[in-house]
Structure formats: C-alpha cells, structure tokens
Amino acid sequence: MESRTTQLAVGLFVIIGVLALLFLGLQAANTSAVSSGDTYRIYAKFDNIGGLKERSPVKVGGVVVGRVTRITLDGEYYEPLVEMTISATYDEFSETSSVSILTSGLLGEQYLGLNPGFIDDTVEMLKDGDYIYDTKSALVLEDLIGQFLFSQGSD
Amino acid sequence: MIDAIARLGKAVLDSIAGAGAALLMLLRALIGKPQLRKSFPLLMQQMYSVGVLSLVIIIVSGLFIGMVLGLQGYTILVDFGAEQSLGPMVALSLLRELGPVVTALLFAGRAGSALTAEIGLMKATEQLSSLEMMAVDPLRRIISPRFWAGFYSMPILAIIFSAVGIYGGYLVGVRWLGVDEGAFWSVMQSQVEWHQDILNGIIKSIVFAFVVTWIALHKGYNCVPTSVGISRATTSTVVTASLAVLGLDFILTALMFG
Numbered sequence: 001m002e003s004r005t006t007q008l009a010v011g012l013f014v015i016i017g018v019l020a021l022l023f024l025g026l027q028a029a030n031t032s033a034v035s036s037g038d039t040y041r042i043y044a045k046f047d048n049i050g051g052l053k054e055r056s057p058v059k060v061g062g063v064v065v066g067r068v069t070r071i072t073l074d075g076e077y078y079e080p081l082v083e084m085t086i087s088a089t090y091d092e093f094s095e096t097s098s099v100s101i102l103t104s105g106l107l108g109e110q111y112l113g114l115n116p117g118f119i120d121d122t123v124e125m126l127k128d129g130d131y132i133y134d135t136k137s138a139l140v141l142e143d144l145i146g147q148f149l150f151s152q153g154s155d
Numbered sequence: 156m157i158d159a160i161a162r163l164g165k166a167v168l169d170s171i172a173g174a175g176a177a178l179l180m181l182l183r184a185l186i187g188k189p190q191l192r193k194s195f196p197l198l199m200q201q202m203y204s205v206g207v208l209s210l211v212i213i214i215v216s217g218l219f220i221g222m223v224l225g226l227q228g229y230t231i232l233v234d235f236g237a238e239q240s241l242g243p244m245v246a247l248s249l250l251r252e253l254g255p256v257v258t259a260l261l262f263a264g265r266a267g268s269a270l271t272a273e274i275g276l277m278k279a280t281e282q283l284s285s286l287e288m289m290a291v292d293p294l295r296r297i298i299s300p301r302f303w304a305g306f307y308s309m310p311i312l313a314i315i316f317s318a319v320g321i322y323g324g325y326l327v328g329v330r331w332l333g334v335d336e337g338a339f340w341s342v343m344q345s346q347v348e349w350h351q352d353i354l355n356g357i358i359k360s361i362v363f364a365f366v367v368t369w370i371a372l373h374k375g376y377n378c379v380p381t382s383v384g385i386s387r388a389t390t391s392t393v394v395t396a397s398l399a400v401l402g403l404d405f406i407l408t409a410l411m412f413g
Contacts, residue, residue, distance in 0.1 A: 016210075017314055
C-alpha cells in the first residue's frame with residue numbers, strides 16, 4: 001500500500017475543506033435565517049416605502065422577527081404593498097399592531113418596525129395573509145424640507 | 156492587403172480548430188464507461204499532487220490577503236466610525252470575489268502549469284504514444300483523472316482560502332486593531348447570506364476549476380513536442396487561464412450580483 005499516505009493526505013484535504021465550509025456556514029453566514037422553519041405572511045400598504053428593499057428585516061423593538069419578502073404596487077391607486085414573512089415563533093401579534101418604516105442610524109438601511117398592538121377579547125391575532133392597516137410611511141427628506149419651507153413661508 | 160486578410164483568416168481558423176480540438180479531447184476523456192476500480196487510485200494520486208500540494212500556498216496567501224483586507228478596510232472605515240462593518244467587508248469581498256478568483260489564479264500558476272508541463276513532456280518523450288501502443292487510451296488514463304482532480308480540488312481550495320482569509324481579517328481587525336469581537340461576527344452574520352454569497356462563490360470556483368483545468372490539459376496535450384513547445388505551452392496555460400478566469404468572473408458577477 002504505497003498510496004496509503006496519499007489517500008490519507010487527500011482525505012485530510014477533503015476534511016479541511018468541509019471544516020472550512022462549516023466555518024463559513026456557521027460563523028460567517030446567518031444560519032438563523034427566518035426563511036428556515038415555519039413562517040407566516042402579513043401584508044401592509046404604505047404611501048411611500050422610501051428605501052425599503054426585499055430582504056429588509058422586520059424588527060420588534062430591535063429584534064429581527066422576519067424579513068420583507070415582496071414589494072409590489074397594488075390596487076386601483078397603485079399603493080405600495082409590502083409582504084413580510086414572520087417567524088412562526090412570534091405568532092401572537094394582534095390585529096391592532098402597527099408597522100412603520102424606520103432607518104437604522106442616520107445613514108443606515110431602512111427596516112420595518114412592527115409595534116405589537118393591545119390585546120383584549122374583541123381583537124383577533126394576525127394570521128397568514130392578514131393585512132396590517134395601521135402603517136406609517138418612510139420619511140422622505142425632500143418632503144420634510146418642502147414642509148419646513150412651506151411652514152416658514154406661511155409665518 | 157490580401158496577405159493580411161489571409162493571416163486573419165488563418166488565425167480565426169486556427170483558434171476555431173484549437174477550440175474544437177480542446178472540446179473533443181475533453182469529451183473523449185470524460186465520456187465513456189466509468190471504471191471506478193481502476194480510476195479511483197489514479198484520481199487519488201492526482202488529487203494529492205493537484206490539491207494537497209497546493210494547500211500551503213492557498214492557506215498562506217489567504218491568510219495574508221485577509222489580513223491586508225482587514226488593515227485596509229479598517230483605515231477607511233474608522234474615518235466614518237463604521238469599523239463594525241469590517242467583518243462583512245472582509246467576508247463579502249473574500250466569499251464573492253477574492254476567494255474564487257485568487258484561488259483560480261494561484262491554481263493556474265501552481266497546478267495548471269505543472270499539469271501542462273507534465274503532459275507536454277509525456278508527449279515529447281512519446282509516453283502517450285507508447286500507452287496507445289499498449290492499447291491504453293491516454294485520454295482515459297492520463298487526462299481524465301487529472302481533469303477530475305482539478306475539478307474537485309479547486310472549489311475545496313477556494314472554500315479554505317475564504318475561511319482562512321476571514322480568520323486573517325479577524326486576527327488583524329479584532330486582535331490587533333481592537334474592533335469589537337461581537338460586532339465583527341454578528342454584523343458579518345447579518346450581512347452574509349448562505350445562498351447569495353457562499354453558494355454563488357462556490358459556483359464561481361466550480362466554473363473556474365472547469366476552465367483552468369481544461370485549458371491546462373488542452374495546452375499540454377496539444378503542445379508542440381519540443382522543449383520550446385513545452386515552455387510556450389506552459390506560459391500560454393498561465394496566461395490564457397488567468398485571462399479566462401478574470402473575464403468569466405466579470406460575466407458571472409454580472410449574472411449573480413448585477
């Protein structure tokens with residue numbers, strides 16, 4: 001068996017490769033992606049989504065609970081419709097919840113902030129395919145400046 | 156004038172004939188009844204000389220490239236107070252671009268040239284003809300295991316390169332320059348996607364493995380069987396393979412991330 005060392009070396013080579021792949025998968029990439037595991041989808045309509053993109057995170061109090069999976073224009077008036085996929089671990093959001101488009105930091109990425117609503121006997125929990133009606137659109141800098149100038153002018 | 160047109164025509168015809176010969180060689184080497192029992196030890200032998208022996212240069216250059224990325228990225232990012240983004244910067248540039256591309260370039264220089272020279276010398280010393288005399292198909296016996304060895308080795312090498320490079324970036328960024336360790340990994344994890352970044356990088360390196368090994372084998376198999384011819388073929392392997400890798404990388408990047 002003169003090729004014994006060769007076989008051993010090649011075996012080690014492959015093992016190192018697999019270990020490196022594991023390192024990349026577990027340490028460098030997000031394995032806790034919400035797309036794995038059970039999820040459900042919720043929809044929300046906005047006037048303006050600003051810089052929100054597909055795959056933007058959906059956060060509750062800063063904790064990522066889901067991702068934006070689709071952004072389309074919907075209905076007669078072409079309102080932006082955002083589809084978000086939420087992990088089924090968090091399935092106790094009431095229909096009085098609200099979503100707003102927020103920015104992480106001054107220049108950061110935009111994300112969806114989900115604020116859980118109150119719960120009493122008359123409200124129901126959000127299920128797959130439900131809509132959230134209480135939405136707050138993204139702040140657009142040009143609009144803000146326009147409003148500011150307008151209010152200055154009226155003084 | 157007419158001569159110039161004729162030379163152009165000859166160049167075009169030659170390159171088409173070369174591409175056809177390369178394709179035929181590959182097809183004849185790969186298509187056929189697989190003989191696992193006979194070809195497995197040959198494959199192991201080639202995996203050793205092509206893959207395992209390239210390991211050192213891949214690990215060392217991966218470590219240094221990761222460390223340089225960490226250092227350069229830090230000096231730029233710290234101006235914006237964004238040194239926490241060092242992790243994703245190092246990881247994404249390694250996984251998407253540098254890992255597959257630099258591995259392919261090093262592989263072309265380290266293993267591709269060796270393959271060409273080896274096969275070229277076999278041809279020059281009539282070893283390939285002797286095999287044929289003994290009714291052993293040199294394409295199956297010589298070319299095919301070398302092709303598969305390169306094809307399997309390079310993606311593994313690219314993965315190792317990226318992993319070592321990220322560790323190098325971690326060493327410089329966190330251990331030396333004092334970026335927060337938790338932020339380094341967690342921001343990296345939130346930015347790097349398994350499918351989008353890691354898998355696409357691996358697909359890239361598989362394509363590069365195919366192209367580089369193919370070019371190296373073709374140049375060796377079809378070289379002019381003299382010492383000058385072998386030296387030309389070896390140079391041509393490195394040049395052609397490097398250019399092909401860089402050109403293909405642009406196309407693949409445009410398709411994957413464009």
